[in-house]
Amino acid sequence: MNNMNEIFPEGYAWIDGKFVKLAEAKIPILDWGFLRSDATYDVVHVWQGRFFRLDLHIDRFYQSTQKLRMPCQMNRDKLKKILAGCVKKAGLESAYVEMIQTRGVSPNFVRDPRQASPRVMAFAVPFGWILKHEDFEKGLDVLLTDIKRIPPSSVDPTIKNYHWMDLVTGMLNAYEKGNDTAILVDENNNITEGPGFNLFCVDDEGVFTPDYGVLEGITRQTVFDLAKELNIPISKTPISIEQLKSAKELFATSTAGGIMPITKVNGELIADGKVGINTRKFHKIYWEKHKDSSWSVSINEILSK
Ligand SMILES: *Cc1c(COP(=O)(O)O)cnc(C)c1O
Numbered sequence: 001m002n003n004m005n006e007i008f009p010e011g012y013a014w015i016d017g018k019f020v021k022l023a024e025a026k027i028p029i030l031d032w033g034f035l036r037s038d039a040t041y042d043v044v045h046v047w048q049g050r051f052f053r054l055d056l057h058i059d060r061f062y063q064s065t066q067k068l069r070m071p072c073q074m075n076r077d078k079l080k081k082i083l084a085g086c087v088k089k090a091g092l093e094s095a096y097v098e099m100i101q102t103r104g105v106s107p108n109f110v111r112d113p114r115q116a117s118p119r120v121m122a123f124a125v126p127f128g129w130i131l132k133h134e135d136f137e138k139g140l141d142v143l144l145t146d147i148k149r150i151p152p153s154s155v156d157p158t159i160k161n162y163h164w165m166d167l168v169t170g171m172l173n174a175y176e177k178g179n180d181t182a183i184l185v186d187e188n189n190n191i192t193e194g195p196g197f198n199l200f201c202v203d204d205e206g207v208f209t210p211d212y213g214v215l216e217g218i219t220r221q222t223v224f225d226l227a228k229e230l231n232i233p234i235s236k237t238p239i240s241i242e243q244l245k246s247a248k249e250l251f252a253t254s255t256a257g258g259i260m261p262i263t264k265v266n267g268e269l270i271a272d273g274k275v276g277i278n279t280r281k282f283h284k285i286y287w288e289k290h291k292d293s294s295w296s297v298s299i300n301e302i303l304s305k
Pocket of ligand 1: 216218
């Protein structure tokens, strides 16, 4: 057996009503979350002791559980204390914090999902990046795959979900070819998103992001909010492969790393291959907002209430 300390990062979880070390956080094999990916989750980050836009993440989590017809029974204050507690117990200054609700286990393994008792859990691990801070100037080199993202007519992409086989296949293809990550397309070959990030494209008209077939990221929403402050025109619209390749700037957005430049697609440079001016502006103001109390809240403030 592997040494658990080599598998699990330093981190803490909350499960079955208790805080435990990550290695001790386990779910039953009969949980639908495991057997059927019948679960929803959300990820919020903590930067230098402060959660960023926590209420928006919790709103989306509650909405996801409602859309899956298993509305979360835990109230907001309790959920916040659990999330903050995981970070505190793990002793992390900056963290990636995940809340999960699975369908749970049904009595005697009956097939009716309504019979199951949903299970809420959470964990905190050290902050993770899709593109590391030190690689910012280099940017991401993405593989544009011909894999079609699961269409919204099959699985509602606005529910943050674990139906990741399309995304994981994209990642495997990307890593095999030496790219950093992958982008998937929709049924009309317009671009959608990648494994855990949304996409933005900048041209002479402004800033654009796909309007269809994607998770509505909180970082994506944040870019819209920041664009207003920066007076930059922005909209949601279909983006073709040609538009992607001929963009002036491309960037990815995710709670796992914020605003991250994409400088290459399939090994070919986007514009001159340098980080674009708009990407830089968004990146700078995005991190500045992490200290602003109208956008962030400290762990200690949550725990002391
Ligand atoms: C979480 C996620 C994103 C990014 O959303 P944020 O709220 O900005 O972290 C984008 N796409 C998918 C499929 C995701 O799961």
